[in-house]
Amino acid sequence: MFGTARTLPTSSAALVNAVAGHAWDLDDWEEPGNTHPTVVLLPALLATAHLTPATGRDMLAAYAVGCEIIMHLGEAVTLDHYARGFHSTTTLEAIGAAGAVGRQLRLNGDQIAHAMAIATSQAVGYTVQFGSNAKPLQAGFAAxxxxxxxxLAAQxxxxxxxxxxxxxxFAGLMGKHxxxxxxxxxxxxxxxxxxxxYGLVLKPWPSCGYTHRLMTAALDLRGKVLNRLDQITSVRARLPDFHYKILPFDRPTTRNEALFSAPACIAQALVTGGLTLTDSAAGFWQQEPVDRLITCTRVTAEPAQNPELNYDPEQxxxxxxxxxxxxxxxxxCAYPLGAPQNPMSTKRARRQISQHHHLARGQL
Incomplete structure (x- = not known):
């Protein structure tokens, strides 16, 4: 188990470490499959290294194979798969992780095909679970x-x-065939x-990625209202409907809900200029003036003009x-901070990683 002296059986270690990584909602993600690849692939590959010795080159090659499967499967089933309510980090990545682990175990092509086929029978998870502990558990299941x-395929x-x-x-029952x-x-x-x-999207804040365009927009306006927060009477947000369906908690009551709440994340960005793991632990959604701004915020959804695009620059x-x-x-805001089209600076990314590394060590 990362960061501890505890050990678990290989598959259980993959599960626990993936759950721990996904629980913070700060993991990278990719656009065509709408998944969080590293938080599933890396724990699975690190655990597998205890079964068959692997070099860093071996692991990177297996990681690339896993991403290749995940992203191209995402292209094939399209965002319709996610819009139907399937948690693609679980569905696509269970299959991708099977291919990646098979590569690291040096299985042949037929064996890897069988591993992916077997994984398909367990590749399920639902976005309606977001805002609860089941969401990171689903990522763990995929690993x-x-x-x-x-x-199993190796045997x-x-x-x-x-x-x-x-x-x-999979394609016929979980998407448009x-x-x-x-x-x-x-x-x-x-x-x-x-x-x-495609590259990877690196999150600047530990919340659902669909809050990040609005948070980036809030930062754009923050300088104009920072000294007048008490004068704000209304905040209105508008976003595509399939994004809003993932953010149902307009009035969050728990940390898990707050990270999937557009009003909470917008308010936090306006008040503090960001969101950190420390803010989440402190219950930022309950603090003034964030709490008041949440009650002032109304979110509306509009039909997606191009359902094939996760972030449509025209919408x-x-x-x-x-x-x-x-x-x-x-x-x-068309592209959130952290997207390949709007990347964080190297300095900011390094500072963020360092801060979270020290925070994690302090909590263990």
């Missing part, structure tokens, strides 16, 4: 599945490889690598603030 199914267990794209399998993207996927693998094509999030003087200030 555990990746390890267990690769080990001769088989699955039906066509289960992933079959109309009565279309065989063409799966046919195209085979030709795209590694040309270029998905990590090169940015909108943030409008009204003051007692009847002054209205507003802005929009």
């Amino acid at each position: 555990r599945v990746g390890v267990e199914t690769a080990v 001769g267990a088989t699955g039906q490889p066509r289960v992933i794209e079959h109309p009565r399998g 279309d065989p063409k993207p799966f046919d195209d996927m085979a030709e795209k693998l590694g040309t270029p690598w998905a990590l090169e094509e 940015p999030d909108h943030l409008t603030i009204e003051l007692r003087t009847d002054e209205v200030i507003e802005t929009t």
Whole structure:
């Protein structure tokens, strides 16, 4: 178990470490599959290294393979899979983790195909669980599945490889079945690598990524209202409907809910200029003036103009603030801070990692 002297069986260690990483809601994510790849793949691969010795190069190669599977599966099933309510960090990544672990265990192509097929039978999780402990547990389940199914395949267990794209399998039952993207996927693998094509989004704040466009917008307006927070009478936010469905907690009552609350995260950004793990532990959503601003905030959803895009630059999030003087200030944000199109500076990323590393050590 990371950061402790405790040990667990391989698959249990993968589960526990993935849960611990995802619970903070500060893990990276990728856009085509809408998943958090590192928090599932890394615990699974580190645990697997205790079964078969692996170099850093071996592990990086396996990680790249896992990301390749996850991102191209995401392309094939499209964001419709996530919009239907499936937690893709669990569904796509259980399959991707099986492929990554199979690569690190040096399985042959047929064995890896069987591992991924077996993993498909356990690849399930739901976005309606967000705002509860079940969300990070689902990420842990995916890491555990990746390890267990690769080990099963190494010992001769088989699955039906066509289960992933079959109309009565993963693609047909958990998305809009279309065989063409799966046919195209085979030709795209590694040309270029998905990590090169899409990159990863690095979160600046420990909350749902769908709050981050609005938080970035709030930072844009913060300088204009910082000394007049008590004069704010209304905060209005507008975002695509499939983003808003993931943020149902307009009036959060727990930490888990607050991290999936657009009003809470907007208010925190306006008041303090950000959100930290310490803020979450202190119950930031209950503190004044954040609490008052939450009650002033109204969020509305609009139909997504292009459901194929996670962040559509033609449909940015909108943030409008009204003051007692009847002054209205507003802005929009197409890409959140941390996205490849709006990256954090290297200095800020290093400072953030260092701060969270020291905080984590202090809590253990």
